[in-house]
Amino acid sequence: MNRYSIKMRASNKEEGHISGAEKIIPEEELEQYCARLLSRALRHSKGKPDFINLKIEAVREEEILHLPALEVTTIATSTPEEGMAVVLDYLRRLGLEQAGEILALWKQSYCMRGAMLLDADTLRRLEPDRDRGIRATYMDMETEDAERQSACGGKNHFNEALVLATKVVNHPNILAELCISDDPDYVTGYIASKEFGYVRITTLKGLGSPLGGRIFLFRGGEGERDDCIRYLQQQKVLVHVGGKASMPALP
Numbered sequence: 726m727n728r729y730s731i732k733m734r735a736s737n738k739e740e741g742h743i744s745g746a747e748k749i750i751p752e753e754e755l756e757q758y759c760a761r762l763l764s765r766a767l768r769h770s771k772g773k774p775d776f777i778n779l780k781i782e783a784v785r786e787e788e789i790l791h792l793p794a795l796e797v798t799t800i801a802t803s804t805p806e807e808g809m810a811v812v813l814d815y816l817r818r819l820g821l822e823q824a825g826e827i828l829a830l831w832k833q834s835y836c837m838r839g840a841m842l843l844d845a846d847t848l849r850r851l852e853p854d855r856d857r858g859i860r861a862t863y864m865d866m867e868t869e870d871a872e873r874q875s876a877c878g879g880k881n882h883f884n885e886a887l888v889l890a891t892k893v894v895n896h897p898n899i900l901a902e903l904c905i906s907d908d909p910d911y912v913t914g915y916i917a918s919k920e921f922g923y924v925r926i927t928t929l930k931g932l933g934s935p936l937g938g939r940i941f942l943f944r945g946g947e948g949e950r951d952d953c954i955r956y957l958q959q960q961k962v963l964v965h966v967g968g969k970a971s972m973p974a975l976p
Contacts, residue, residue, distance in 0.1 A: 726752075851943060902942070
């Protein structure tokens with residue numbers, strides 16, 4: 726099967742980043758997904774874009790890492806404070822004594838284009854470009870899985886977050902990921918780890934807030950950091966609901 730990676734980024738002069746999305750899709754679906762991503766860029770709640778970029782690349786099957794989706798747990802919270810207390814509890818379950826400090830640093834990621842890469846023990850920031858952060862890219866849910874999720878009531882926010890979290894925490898040096906969407910209409914966020922899966926928290930910010938960001942919690946040495954960044958930014962990943970992993974050589 727011929728596949729293509731397609732990425733969309735939309736921004737404007739006043740607000741900066743508005744919207745971003747990506748897919749890894751069969752060739753026959755390429756045109757329809759280009760149209761869908763353009764529609765998403767043009768009709769976002771954060772405003773009208775001045776710039777829309779589409780990047781399309783061919784992907785060879787042997788480059789793809791196939792991963793089973795993380796197990797999902799949903800925790801209903803009524804306020805952002807309740808949601809943050811849940812995140813704090815899960816960080817402590819990972820043995821992180823500085824869980825409160827990690828939550829405080831999370832706010833510094835709200836203005837970043839990508840994620841903060843944070844040493845889980847020293848709390849030292851490890852991303853080479855602190856303004857841009859680390860962007861985990863080249864990932865999608867396998868098409869049949871995505872259709873099945875849609876048929877079961879799954880939404881794009883959930884699917885895309887589950888895919889990203891599954892890719893990120895499957896690197897051996899990533900302890901966990903924390904995420905709040907910067908979409909003003911979406912207040913749900915998550916904490917994810919290989920230890921406890923994908924924990925979806927229904928309220929992590931106020932409705933209408935454009936603030937959002939993510940942290941990748943890392944544990945390892947300098948060489949492992951470089952390998953981790955390559956994996957996050959370059960490894961092609963397809964996530965399967967109820968599937969089994971198939972591991973190619975990492976770049």
